[in-house]
Amino acid sequence: MTKQVPSSTPAGSGSSSGGSARGVVILTAAVAALGGLLFGYDTSVISGAMLFLRTDFHLSDAQLEFAVGIALAGALVGSALAGYSTDRWGRRTVLLATGVGFGLFSVLSGLAFGLVSFSVARLLVGACIGVASLVTPLYLAEMSPAGIRGALVSLNQLAITVGIVVAYFVDFALAAGRDWRWMFITAVFPALALIAGMLVLPESPRWLARRGFRDRALQGFHRLGRGDEAEAELREVEEALQEEQEGFRALFQPGFRVAVFVGVGLAIFQQITGINTIIYYSPAILRMSGYPSAKAAILAAAVIGVANVLVTIVSIFLVDRLGRRLLLLLGTAGMAVSLGLMGVAFRHQSAGTIIFYEMIAYIVSFGIGLGPVMWLLISEIYPTKIRGQAMSLATLSVWGSNWLVAGTFLSLIRAAGAAGTFWIFGVICVLAFAFCFAFVPETKGKTLEAIESYWRGFEQQRAR
Ligand code: BGC
Numbered sequence: 001m002t003k004q005v006p007s008s009t010p011a012g013s014g015s016s017s018g019g020s021a022r023g024v025v026i027l028t029a030a031v032a033a034l035g036g037l038l039f040g041y042d043t044s045v046i047s048g049a050m051l052f053l054r055t056d057f058h059l060s061d062a063q064l065e066f067a068v069g070i071a072l073a074g075a076l077v078g079s080a081l082a083g084y085s086t087d088r089w090g091r092r093t094v095l096l097a098t099g100v101g102f103g104l105f106s107v108l109s110g111l112a113f114g115l116v117s118f119s120v121a122r123l124l125v126g127a128c129i130g131v132a133s134l135v136t137p138l139y140l141a142e143m144s145p146a147g148i149r150g151a152l153v154s155l156n157q158l159a160i161t162v163g164i165v166v167a168y169f170v171d172f173a174l175a176a177g178r179d180w181r182w183m184f185i186t187a188v189f190p191a192l193a194l195i196a197g198m199l200v201l202p203e204s205p206r207w208l209a210r211r212g213f214r215d216r217a218l219q220g221f222h223r224l225g226r227g228d229e230a231e232a233e234l235r236e237v238e239e240a241l242q243e244e245q246e247g248f249r250a251l252f253q254p255g256f257r258v259a260v261f262v263g264v265g266l267a268i269f270q271q272i273t274g275i276n277t278i279i280y281y282s283p284a285i286l287r288m289s290g291y292p293s294a295k296a297a298i299l300a301a302a303v304i305g306v307a308n309v310l311v312t313i314v315s316i317f318l319v320d321r322l323g324r325r326l327l328l329l330l331g332t333a334g335m336a337v338s339l340g341l342m343g344v345a346f347r348h349q350s351a352g353t354i355i356f357y358e359m360i361a362y363i364v365s366f367g368i369g370l371g372p373v374m375w376l377l378i379s380e381i382y383p384t385k386i387r388g389q390a391m392s393l394a395t396l397s398v399w400g401s402n403w404l405v406a407g408t409f410l411s412l413i414r415a416a417g418a419a420g421t422f423w424i425f426g427v428i429c430v431l432a433f434a435f436c437f438a439f440v441p442e443t444k445g446k447t448l449e450a451i452e453s454y455w456r457g458f459e460q461q462r463a464r
Contacts, residue, residue, distance in 0.1 A: 053118070101124065102190075111185075153379055210241055236449045
């Protein structure tokens, strides 16, 4: 199998957009990426609020676990519904509604008066997280010129990592006053910014073209600064659309089923290689490794969060230059090595600082590759007509496996020991490396339509 997606028409390069055009697109990206910020913030804000919820609502261990995990269940539901909704009502409308949902349900989480009202509000916040996790990268991919699409879509991952760190600092600042309610309510500010931004941003021209609104689609490409290329880009989109089938069955037609397999595989590997054991449990891991105090462990966890942000910025600079495949391969290899070394360190009861550096190496490897590149690839490898539904399958896989890993990590440590657990994740990283090597095509610089025709020709090419 050739891993290189061939180029398409000259209009497809998209790399000729000038400086001011880039400005428009980057503004669009910055606003839409607030969806990612809310995703990151709302998944991690709970860690700081947990202790106060337990005492204020008089929760048992099981009730607390339920209250913490309920948002992940909501995200599963949200990602299942998001594909259909965004295909039907448009990317912009759904993002706008998600902003409203985030604002409303975050406030309700903060005002909750007991386990039940809190869980309902967090379930709904979770649904918004699920929707945002799908629609944000999808919208960004459809708005971006091919030459800088990698960087723009990866702003979503940057925003996720920033959201995680901001939640950490907000929790830290409010913990002294036991003000857990404001930890949740604070999310209303980025939600309002998302709503305001989406009110002025345009709908995705690719979605408009699909719904037959040709003039508005053309206008959209012009607004995005495509200039002379707008008409040619629209024609390329329309030609691709003519070949596409609608509906869930289309996901399994020859060629595209391989794309669906690649997307779901990447989504599962992004989670079962253990990222959220580090994101959700790093203070606990550091304490297990002998870190002297909870405070020192929490501070070290914050450094890991900041490293995650910084390396994502590096990845954004590299992804349209070095390509998706190389970053994935480097990243999964680095993750495997770091986890292997973490296992060795735990086995030999090495100093906590060694484990801390190995965790940094792991997060750097994740942030350069699988972190941003998974979201990027699942937003660019599917044809326009099935993009929403195919992304639903992939994001469902993300949230399902996230739930599985987060929910079993502590039991795994009890059963296999810390060394054994990290070695298991290390072996899974080796499998992820092999998967990326064997199946992931290079999509750098290609239009979404060129990527689509690559899959179309994929099975014929293999049959030959
Ligand atoms: C993953 C999340 C993870 C985050 C950490 C995202 O790409 O999907 O599960 O918590 O990265 O940066």
